[in-house]
Amino acid sequence: MLVRSTPLSPAELRTFPLLKPLREELLLELGTSAHALELAANESLFRAGEPATALYGVLAGSIVLYRSSADGREQIVHDSGAGRTIAEAAVFLYGSFPVNARAGARGARLARVDGARFLELLDRDPSAMHSVLAALCRRLHELVDRVEMLSLPDxxxxxxxxxxxxxxxxxxxxxxxxxxxxxxxxxxxxxxxxxxxxxxxxxxxxxxxxxxxxxxxxxxxxxxxxxxxxxx
Amino acid sequence: MLVRSTPLSPAELRTFPLLKPLREELLLELGTSAHALELAANESLFRAGEPATALYGVLAGSIVLYRSSADGREQIVHDSGAGRTIAEAAVFLYGSFPVNARAGARGARLARVDGARFLELLDRDPSAMHSVLAALCRRLHELVDRVEMLSLPDxxxxxxxxxxxxxxxxxxxxxxxxxxxxxxxxxxxxxxxxxxxxxxxxxxxxxxxxxxxxxxxxxxxxxxxxxxxxxx
DNA sequence: CGGAATCTTGAACGATTTCAACGGTAGTGG
DNA sequence: CCACTACCGTTGAAATCGTTCAAGATTCCG
Structure with missing residues (x-):
């Protein structure tokens, strides 16, 4: 896992719909507590059960979210491409990751944003809060679609x-x-x-x-x- | 569908974890724009695609959320018992219901809360906002569990x-x-x-x-x- | 140039769906 | 109050579909 520790610019952070509505100054502040990561193909990002101290945004490549069963089967919950953010939900609950995450077949470049800092920001900017809420709702709908698709017998x-x-x-x-x-x-x-x-x-x-x-x-x-x- | 149009008391509204953290005065206010509904067994509450102008809480009985396919199959997305709230996500996106809803086999008693009024309240009470966020995150995890379960082949x-x-x-x-x-x-x-x-x-x-x-x-x-x- | 992993194809097996029929129950209307 | 109907739940038999196991082909990476 390659880490670039220079701050991320507001422009980079604005590639994520989740962060887009944040004011420039907030993005600058958030950037100082953010890093860029580089993952090789299939490299692990985090495992289910670990405490969620940060959220991630996919800059390039893709991240696969999955569960693994007792018998070794791997169930993919979602495949997240560039522009997607990951683990906001876990960060909100001050909880742990509910799924495993690894890079996709072509690796991934990520932004890692500190969770506590992000939560602070939300309390200061109502529009950011709304944006997060909307993102979660969309994710919810995606999963409902997923449930419906999986229940097709054929x-x-x-x-x-x-x-x-x-x-x-x-x-x-x-x-x-x-x-x-x-x-x-x-x-x-x-x-x-x-x-x-x-x-x-x-x-x-x-x-x-x-x-x-x-x-x-x-x-x-x-x-x-x-x-x-x-x-x- | 039977409607009781007297306001709902804060005590009644507090049966929902989603609303529990709200201050008394806010609950009083919310109660004035809320009704109680009574649905017979299998009676429809709303259909997918209708604009979501309100959210609902289940006081008793159960509400079944489902999609229906072209061939008439009915896929149940969730079965919501007493204490659950429904359609918050649709209200937040100012959107339409993504699924159909009907009462379960034993009917249902519901609280109907005006969506716009609820959104206003959230902006005035940060703790309420957090509560909603947490509720959505939990729902998200439930659906992830669901996706995993449905992918079991047996x-x-x-x-x-x-x-x-x-x-x-x-x-x-x-x-x-x-x-x-x-x-x-x-x-x-x-x-x-x-x-x-x-x-x-x-x-x-x-x-x-x-x-x-x-x-x-x-x-x-x-x-x-x-x-x-x-x-x- | 190996070697590992992915993808493909074949055949047999096992599981679930489908179609059909039956008993039971609840709700309806005479 | 009782018959009648409709629906739910159960069971059986046959057919279909997906999985499993096995082997070969291909690609990609070290």
């Missing part, structure tokens, strides 16, 4: 829904996406085995519904995938 | 985990629980069919792991169920 349905919610590249009428994580991790996120994921994609290929190349997926028959997903 | 495992987290009655060493919802709803919550739930319970009975009577379940072999659940 593996293909879950994958279809996941892909359709990904930001698509390309012209209107076409649908190209780049998987944000390794297929292994994606499978865990969708509550299926990597084998099943591979087979679902193969089926889509065989039926000419999609073209799959490495981490790029292009949907040829969007209507079919949408119908499979249950709802657009 | 139906028996999911049921075991659910039951072990229920508040148990009885003396130490014994474990009796009363299911908080109808078996049909419980099955939906655990992402399985009612048939599968029935069969899992039958298996537990046959192996003398549990006694099932109506909505009462007594675990005879707690160790076995705990091992099945994957972790205590």
């Amino acid at each position: 593996a293909g349905q879950r994958l279809a829904r996941f892909i359709l919610r990904l930001p698509a590249e390309g012209r209107a009428g076409t649908f190209r996406v780049r998987l944000p994580v390794a297929k292994k991790d994606l499978a865990a996120q969708l509550a299926m085995t990597p084998e099943t994921l591979s087979r679902v994609l193969k089926r889509w290929r065989d039926q000419a519904w999609a073209v799959v190349q490495e981490e790029e997926i292009e949907l040829l028959d969007i209507a079919a995938i949408e119908e499979l997903s249950g709802e657009p | 139906a028996g495992q999911r049921l075991a985990r659910f039951i072990l987290r229920l508040p148990a009655e009885g003396r130490a060493g014994t474990f009796r629980v009363r299911l908080p919802v109808a078996k049909k709803d419980l099955a939906a919550q655990l992402a399985m069919t009612p048939e599968t739930l029935s069969r899992v319970l039958k298996r537990w009975r046959d192996q003398a792991w549990a006694v099932v009577q109506e909505e009462e379940i007594e675990l005879l072999d707690i160790a076995a169920i705990e091992e099945l659940s994957g972790e205590p």
Whole structure:
């Protein structure tokens, strides 16, 4: 874990929607108690149960939040890309991390912000408080979506829904996406085995519904995938 | 839907952990913009997409939060018993309800609190703000638990985990629980069919792991169920 | 250039869903 | 008050789907 201990600039901190509404002076102050971190691929950031003394923002790469079961299975709770903040909730409760965190397959660059300092700031700036509240509410909705997706009984349905919610590249009428994580991790996120994921994609290929190349997926028959997903 | 339009007393409002830390005067004020509601079994409270102008607290009975899929399946996001508050998140975002809500099998008595009035209050009382923040964080953790549970591949495992987290009655060493919802709803919550739930319970009975009577379940072999659940 | 890890594919097994039928219960209306 | 209906819960049998185990292909990293 590489640490750069120079303060983070307000501009850097403003990449996070959570901090964006803070006044310049507060960001400057917050920057002095913040560091930048660099994590290698799959490197651990923190483990569930450790006391949460800081919150983190993802500057580049991605952070995977996961639980591990007794039998070694790894359940991915969320994959956080650039601009996301992590562990605010744990910091608020003055509690400990409820999940494990590690860098994604391509490593990660992070901002580490001192928790106590952050809490102080919130009490001084109501708009910051509102921003945090809104961020938590959005996270809540994401998790509700997640719960709904996981309760779909069919593996293909879950994958279809996941892909359709990904930001698509390309012209209107076409649908190209780049998987944000390794297929292994994606499978865990969708509550299926990597084998099943591979087979679902193969089926889509065989039926000419999609073209799959490495981490790029292009949907040829969007209507079919949408119908499979249950709802657009 | 039966409405009692007399104000709610601070004592009544204080049944909700969310409102507990509010000063007496604020609760009095909040009470004047609050009503009590009475819902029959399965009666609808609100539907997903409607603008959220109020939040609700469960005084008695239960409220089921759910999504319905295109094919008519009903996925239960949460079952909220007495003391729970509902829809704070939607009110904060000045948004619309992300899920449907209806009364549980035994109906529900609710407090309806005006959203705008509540938001005002929060800005005047920092401790109230903290309380709300903490409540949202706890909800977040609950959902993370839920996501983890739903990703367990085995139906028996999911049921075991659910039951072990229920508040148990009885003396130490014994474990009796009363299911908080109808078996049909419980099955939906655990992402399985009612048939599968029935069969899992039958298996537990046959192996003398549990006694099932109506909505009462007594675990005879707690160790076995705990091992099945994957972790205590 | 190994070597590890990921991804893919095959086959067999196990589990859950589906479809169907039945008993019980609660609520309705005569 | 009693029949009638509707729904819930249970059980059975068959089919489907996903997992597991195993092996081969590929990529990436040291």
